[in-house]
Structures are given as structure tokens and as C-alpha cells.
Amino acid sequence: MTDRPDVVIVGSGAGGAAAAWALTGAGLRVLLLEAGPRFDPASDYPMTQPDWERHLFPAPPGSRAEILYGDLGALDPVDAGLQSFNAVTPRQAPGPERLASHGYAHVRGVGGSTLHYVGEAHRLHPGSFRLMRDHGAGTDWPLTHDDLAPYYERAERLIGVAGPDTQTGRPRTMPFPQAAHPLNPAARRLVEAGARLGLPFEANSRAVLSEPMNGRPPCNYCGQCSRGCPLGDKGSADVTFLRLAEVTGRLTVLTGAEVTRIETGPGGRISAVHVVRGGVATRQETPILVLAAGAVQTPRLLLASAGAELPEGVANGSGQVGRNFMETLGWLGTALVPGLTDSHKGLPADAVSWAENAPDGVPGAIGGCRYTSAVLESGLSGPASYATRLVPGHGAGFQARLRTVFGSALSVGAIAAVLPDDRSRVTLHPERRDAFGVPLPVVSSVLTENSLTLLHHMAARGRALLQEAGGGELLEQVSSWDRFAATHVFGTARMGDDSATSVTDAHGRSHDHGNLWIADASLFPSSGGGEGPSLTIHALALRAGERIAAGG
């Protein structure tokens, strides 16, 4: 397919892009195979169009994968206080089981899901690396926060992360590369309310420039990061790691290149990948393969590459490929706050509370959570969202009410830890296949007692915050109790020291195949306490890239 690369990478998202930058920087020639298209921030994202509010992140053909859902867990009416609703679509009797109404949120494209992400840039809490040792639950990482710290720093510098002088619960050896962003009116309300409730909020660390850097301008606070940033100040992988890696002249990115199979050769080494591009099937040999297709597609590809010699799939001697899937456990609530204005302006997720983020941060549960100011994350950024979610009715009275309340919504978002569970996993559908003949992935993910405890806790704290901030009745609640909706997914090819219980070693190298590396969210042994995972994915990929360049 292309002249003898030193390394082939599958997937150009948070992990693949960072690995490409590390490897090309070390002088290696890299071929990056990306199933999706390349987006042009200046013309493809809806913020440049007058009817922007009607459009979410663009979804041209080939930019979303087909995913099937298996067991998502039954709903116990005793927890029905967590049911999702809004003022326009009120509560109805809960169904018997959770629905995948939003499903696994992802983008196939150059930059992967970081194109769509909000851009919170978080290091994991140091305690999250040792859940089993300290709390007897989940599993431990085969490395520590300190092992990752130099790679966290490298990623923060390269992206231009903006953050506060100090960050609660997180040791830092250097200040954030850029100054924190100013807080918007909604966040300032939460700061005041949180202080009174003993739940302090502070400026969030954001992969969004507050000062110009490398030809990228600072943020203009349009507030639409997850619709795609038209300026390029958001640190998505396309305008950061990949742009710099392409400058080296050692990176070739092929878009629309769907990897359908991994081929193994003598000595258990990976010999090639099979690729379909523009309807043409080819075979690409490689000395080293880095898999970075994300926590659903990476295990799918490994399992779908089973053959006579490896009936359980590639890299699956432990039987752990596809297991330990962890979703995003979230709660979001909204109320109107009389007197609050312009809550739709500013940067999404600009304020965060880390007060309960440690693994023992929430009473009665293992694994912490964090809270953010979430008006813009929840999409309450224009009149159409108010009209379809918060303000029921029609006619002149409705219009007058809409004009009065617009800009006064306050939302609290919360995300918590998920512990690995045997029932939660990615498997292959026995019959259904995609257009290339590859079995479709089936995601099963259930809520444990621990998850329910965390959800109830976050809902109670979130409601208390809204009330303390002067909010009226709760007008919208969205929770993982009845809706599986995963923006952060982890764990399906986890790293570990023991080859019987993990898929890779502490650097992401397969226990079974010496020239196969994994560099994406699949590696996470545990989820952390609600942090955005991308910075940790970058750090793991940079560490793996450095090790590969040093000879493995």
C-alpha cells in the first residue's frame, strides 16, 4: 500500500495522534490508517452557519460506526428519582431496562473523538491508579501517577492547556502552560453556591488556548466546543499532535482507510493489516503495529482477527479482550435562576469541583466523582434548546416567557467512576456484519450497586447546588440510570503486570505479540473519578511511542 513504514498506526484519535507525534519526532516513518474523513474546521463545523443551533457535530458518510447494544441492565423502580426528563417531555413510567438512546458518542475522522470533545484536560487522581491496593475493588494500574507525570507535562505543553495556578488534589511539578480562562456568569453562581455548601469550585483545566500558540488563535468563547471548534484553539488531535507530526514529513495519513483484519505471522509476530480504501482491499505489511481505534473498535478488531491459530482472537491469550468495559456514569440537572443572565455565554465546563474526586471521596462508594458548570455542555446555548427542553407551550405567551427566561438556565454536570464488571463488555455479533464483512460490535454495560450509589449521591448534591444557587424547580434531569450514553469509554484491552489478567504490559505492548502495541482508551484498568480521559490517553501513547522508538 505504501513504501515500508517503520510503524503502522490504526486510528488517529487521542491515542493514535499522540503516538504518531512521538514516533515521527523520534525519526520513525509512520503510516496512519484512519477509517473516517478529514474535517476542515473553517468550513465543516456548524458555527460558521446561520442555523447553527439546528446542527450538532457533522456526520458525513463514514464518520460514525454502527454499534449494537446487548445487556444494558434492568431498571428498578426504587431508583426512579433518577429518571431522565425535561419540562417539555415530562416523566413517563420507566421501561423495564436502560436504553441506548444516545449510545457511544464518537467520531470517525482525522482527530477521532477529540474533534467532538469539550476539551477538559485532566490528569487522573493519583489514588485512582491503586484502587485494589487501597480499597479492595476494581484493579490496579501497573504504573503510578508519577510514572505518567512527565508525559502528562509533555501533552499539556504541546496542546497548550490553560488552567489555574494550583489544582485541588493533583500534584503538579509545573504550572499550566497557559493562564486559566475567565469564568462565565453561570460558573460564578456555582462558585458562590459551592463555597456555601462545602463543595468548592475552581477554574477547570481546558485544552483550549487562552493565548495564541503555534499559529492557533485564543478562544473567542463561542461556547460550542462539541459542535467542532471553527478556530482551532481547542486542542483536538488534528490541530495539535497530527499537525506537528505531519510537518516532520515522516507521517502519511490515509483517510477512508478501514482496517478489517490483523494478520499474524511466524513467531506470533504481527505481519500485516488488511485495509479497504475506496472499495479496494489491500494488505499492508508492517514491522510494528500500534492499535488506537478506541475502546470499542480496538477489541472488535482483535476479536474479529481470530483464525485457526488464534481462535480467541489476536492478543487474547488472557481472554480479557473486550472485557471490563467502562462507560460514562453521568448526571446532569438544570433549573432556571431568576436574576441570572447570559448563562449561555462563555466557555463550556469552565469551572469544576474536585472535592469528591478521590477514590474515597463519596461516602458508601468506591471511586469518586467531579462536578462542572454545564449549561453549555448540555447544549442550552440558544433559544431553540430552551424551547424544546425547558419552556413548554406555544403562542404569544410562550414567546414572552422564552424572552424573559433565556440566559437564566443553570446546569450542574457530574461524572463518576465506574468499576469493571464481568457483565460489561464488547463482544462480536454472531451474524451481523458491516459493509466490509467484519462482525459488528455489541456493547453490554450494566450499572452496579456502586454505580447506583454514586448516581444517587451526584443527583442529591447536584440538586442541592442548584437550589443553593437560587434555582427553581428542576426542569431537566439526564442520568445514566435509564440512558446509556457514553462519551468516555474505557477498559477493553487493559494493561497490567500479569499476562493472565491483562492484555498489555505497562507500556501498552501486547503480552502475546512483541510487535503489537495498544495506545488508546482500551488500556485503562479503571476509569478514574470522572476526569476527562484524553490527557491520560495522550500520556500513555507518548510513553508507548518513546518505548517503541527506543527499540521496544
Ligand SMILES: Cc1cc2nc3c(=O)[nH]c(=O)nc-3n(C[C@H](O)[C@H](O)[C@H](O)COP(=O)(O)OP(=O)(O)OC[C@H]3O[C@@H](n4cnc5c(N)ncnc54)[C@H](O)[C@@H]3O)c2cc1C
Ligand atoms: C461529546 C464528547 C465530549 C467529550 N469531552 C471530553 C473532554 O472534555 N475531555 C476528555 O478528556 N475527553 C472527552 N471526550 C472523550 C474523548 O474524546 C475520548 O475519550 C478520546 O477521544 C478517546 O481516544 P481514543 O484514541 O481511545 O479513540 P478515538 O479518539 O475515538 O479515536 C479512534 C480513531 O480510530 C479510528 N478507527 C476505528 N476503527 C478503525 C478501523 N477499523 N480502521 C481505521 N481506523 C479506525 C476512528 O475512526 C477514530 O478516528 C469526549 C467525547 C465526546 C464524544
Ligand code: SF4
Ligand atoms: S468556545 Fe473556544 S474552544 Fe470552544 S468552539 Fe468556541 S472558540 Fe473553539
